Amino acid sequence: MTGKTITITSGKGGVGKTTVTVNLAVGLGLRGKKVVCIDGDIGLRNMDVILGLENRIVYDIVDVVEGRCRLKQAMIRDKRLPDLFLVPASQTRDKNSVTPEDMIRLCDEIKTEYDYILIDSPAGIEQGFKNAIAPADQIIVVTNPEVSAVRDADRIIGLIEAEEKGPASLIINRMNSAMVNRGDMLTQDDVNELLAIDLIGLIPEDENVIVSTNKGTPIAFEGKTKAGRAFQNLAARVEGEAIPFNEIEEKMNFLDKVRKLFG
Amino acid sequence: MEKLINQIIVKGTNEGLMMILPEGDWEEVRSAIVERINSQSAFFKGADAFIDVASRNMRATEVADLRDLLGSFEMRMKGLLSFSEITQKNARALGLDTSLPLKRGKRERKLVILSPNEDSAFLIQKNIRSGIRIEKDESIVIIGDVNPGAEIISGGSVFVWGKIKGKITAGANGNEQAIVGALSIEDSQISIGGIMRIFSKKIRNSNFTAPLILKIQDGDIVAENIKS
Incomplete structure (x- = not known):
């Protein structure tokens, strides 16, 4: 089996890279895929917290690279999905403890047994970012519908193009339907106008995400929530299904609703 | 006389x-x-x-x-x-040359200042994204947008078959006959031959299908419509 390595990156911090990575992993896991998440944010790890696995970390990625343990020993199995694993980052080291070559070697090893490797890139354009994109077969750029995040996404997409990593795909996270409909937020079209890359996910803003993050239960397990459904749609699109982008509710007045009812 | x-x-x-x-x-x-x-x-x-x-x-x-x-x-x-x-x-x-410099000799190549009317140009067919800087002696033609945070520097003219939202420097060697062309110009900074102008609102040709040309006139950068 040859799996696919997908790196999730953004440039700007705080746009939801880790949340997206974890929930995409859960979404793929729920579809029966074997998935390994790698936390690329060495020194500032938090993927383990979002997955609720923080107290199980014995070995981390730096231990694997430096030969203190085997890869399998550092892979932590998820509590809920038997085929979802986490390779945690080291909290006491920094980004320079790992090289892009290490990452490629590691991913080549994992690929032989798993369907997907998801790498959560740290913010920024330095060593950590370079490590994260080196092994990638596909790169997903996460942005928020705000000007500064979109600007940084544009910079990152330029760097990815310079590395000849193929066209990146885009996730717009934290879309607020009410604000979009009021005209107070950048729309999907505004973002696309500047970035001009394929959209693969549209995640609505949802308070439940914060609740689930704090509980260590990724929202993708809860398909009834707005964000949970959006993450499941994202996983389906990553698998190649054509799912329409209906995550953001459009403004409809009464007449529109009646028209829709009658087709 | x-x-x-x-x-x-x-x-x-x-x-x-x-x-x-x-x-x-x-x-x-x-x-x-x-x-x-x-x-x-x-x-x-x-x-x-x-x-x-x-x-x-x-x-x-x-x-x-x-x-x-x-x-x-x-x-x-x-x-x-x-x-x-x-x-x-x-x-x-007085330090003046008494013959024309060698024509397009390899050594001289970097020093050649192209006028906008010359036919040699560097062609780029993609969007120029934030953080990318393109610097050429010859004129530059871009098929795509110049996004905010990108920089284009040319000794000759710059033509963008798309939107200019970044920073453009034409006639970087002081050539005031250089021009800048684009389909539309949004928030951006454009200089020609050392004269700079900041554009803070979107402008485009009043005839939507034709490009907009910026050139120097009386020491200032002015926009000119081309009729198609």
Whole structure:
């Protein structure tokens, strides 16, 4: 089996890279895929917290690279999905403890047994970012519908193009339907106008995400929530299904609703 | 006098303007030069000039005076071409070339300043994203957008078959005849030949299908519609 390595990156911090990575992993896991998440944010790890696995970390990625343990020993199995694993980052080291070559070697090893490797890139354009994109077969750029995040996404997409990593795909996270409909937020079209890359996910803003993050239960397990459904749609699109982008509710007045009812 | 001004021949070369002066009394030729430049001051402004005086013997003071005269029109006198050994010696003493630079020699290539009318240009077919900087001596043609945070620098002209939202520098070597063309210009900073203008609202050709051309006119960057 040859799996696919997908790196999730953004440039700007705080746009939801880790949340997206974890929930995409859960979404793929729920579809029966074997998935390994790698936390690329060495020194500032938090993927383990979002997955609720923080107290199980014995070995981390730096231990694997430096030969203190085997890869399998550092892979932590998820509590809920038997085929979802986490390779945690080291909290006491920094980004320079790992090289892009290490990452490629590691991913080549994992690929032989798993369907997907998801790498959560740290913010920024330095060593950590370079490590994260080196092994990638596909790169997903996460942005928020705000000007500064979109600007940084544009910079990152330029760097990815310079590395000849193929066209990146885009996730717009934290879309607020009410604000979009009021005209107070950048729309999907505004973002696309500047970035001009394929959209693969549209995640609505949802308070439940914060609740689930704090509980260590990724929202993708809860398909009834707005964000949970959006993450499941994202996983389906990553698998190649054509799912329409209906995550953001459009403004409809009464007449529109009646028209829709009658087709 | 009328005849003398028409005897001045002006040619464009790779290195700048070539001005071939007629025979005759120097004072009269000199005032014919002034008249000629004044008739097209925008064209001559900022140009590098090579003067060909054929077999005229020029004194050092006359050569220096000619150089200062051209300088007063914001032209740079780069060379004085003549068969006369006296003229050649006086020109060299003032640091002027006495022959045209080698044509497109490999060593010289970096120094060539292209005028916007020349046909050599660097073509890019993609969006120029934030953080990307493209710097070329020749003109640049981009098929795509120039996004905020991107920088385009050219010794010649810059043409963007898309939107300009980033920073554009045309005529980076001081060529004020360079132009900047685009389908639309949004929040951006554009300079031509050292003159800069900030655009803070979106402008485009009033005829939506044609591009917008920016050029220098009377020391300022102005937008011009092209009719299609």
